[in-house]
Amino acid sequence: MNRFLNIIALATTLVLAQSCSFLPNEKKAISVSTHQHEERSTIESHHREHSTSGTIHGEKKALTQARLKLPSNITQNKNISILIEVQDLNRKAIPNFDTFQEKLMHLIVVSDDLKFFSHLHPTYKDNGQFEVKTSFPQAGGYTFFSDYKPVGKTEQVSVLKMQVPGNSIAAPEINLDRTKIFNDTKVNLALSESTVKAGQEVTLIFKLQEASNNQSLTDLQPYLGEKGHLVILRKSTSLTAEDYIHAHALKNTPAGQVHFMTSFPQSGKYKVWGQFNRNGKIITADFLINVV
Incomplete structure (x- = not known):
């Protein structure tokens, strides 16, 4: 039986000055690495750079890339260890980060149906690696918005995705109450x-x-x-x-x-x-x- 959870990294378009280009080595691929003697699936992110004040949206040139490492066996409502590796565009680990809003990294995790939301603060493990433990309450896709600030650089957002196996639940009812x-x-x-x-x-x-x-x-x-x-x-x-x-x-x-x-x-x-x-x-x- 295949013990690996297959996670497909979607190729990402980086928009800059109204033109399109791909980040180095972006591709649809699945790669597997070892962390703490545990089989893990690895996916790469797409990114954007933004200012550190006011509303944050819109896209600029990316300065970093991130990789998400997960255990090969993921089940609902079970705590797992998640590792995020932050690198420059040459795949060299970024060693130092500035604190912003009192943390080195803010990690927003949402389910594809937007029913589940979590705001986490991973622990910095050195050499560009952040780690956090969390669980996922339902099967289906999840998106990670990893927000961090390399020393002397503008704030960066890396977007990563994962899939929790199992039967998806019905979409939540639309509630427009204010x-x-x-x-x-x-x-x-x-x-x-x-x-x-x-x-x-x-x-x-x-x-x-x-x-x-x-x-x-x-x-x-x-x-x-x-x-x-x-x-x-x-x-x-x-x-x-x-x-x-x-x-x-x-x-x-x-x-x-x-x-x-x-x-x-x-x-x-x-x-x-x-x-x-x-x-x-x-x-x-x-x-x-x-x-x-």
Whole structure:
């Protein structure tokens, strides 16, 4: 029986100055390496470079490439060790990274149906290698958005993919509610524009209240150095770097509110995840937005 989990690395197009080119050695391929005496499947990523302030989307020249190493046997709801290797375009390990938003790497993991979301912070193991342990609650495809900053360089996003074997579950129901309750916190999402248009700047306003009495929260604390964090992904058959937006919280907003300013690059349905720190407990509030 073939013990290896076959993961296909999709060839990636890097857009630069309105022209298309491929990163060195990109190809549809499966390669296998050994890590800690364990058989692992390896896939390569596509990448983009972005600035470290404001909304993060749009593509520039890639400075790095990343490889994802996984155990050959992956099952649902079982913790596994994930290794991410960051290299320059000549496949030489990048040894040093700058801390940004209090971490060396932010790893966003989402299922293809956007039902599952996880924001992880892998541990740096030296020689360009980051490691984290996590589990996956359902079968199907997952996309990793690895966000890091080599010393003296701009922030980089590497996109990697993996597959969890098994029977896929039915797609989740579409919920367009703008007010939801997450444990003991009520979150309302308001938009500065009644109709969100592609390319138009819009402010997303998260109003957080105590679910039991609708009082504005007074116990919000900084999360990773900011009032909150916002990740946005466009629903797509195959997520890419162009579908990923990371927006920073605005300063000096009313108590119990966290605001983000961003724009959506193209029309479609987007899912947003706002993350906030309530007395040391992280609240993740998800909503759907339609962009015309």
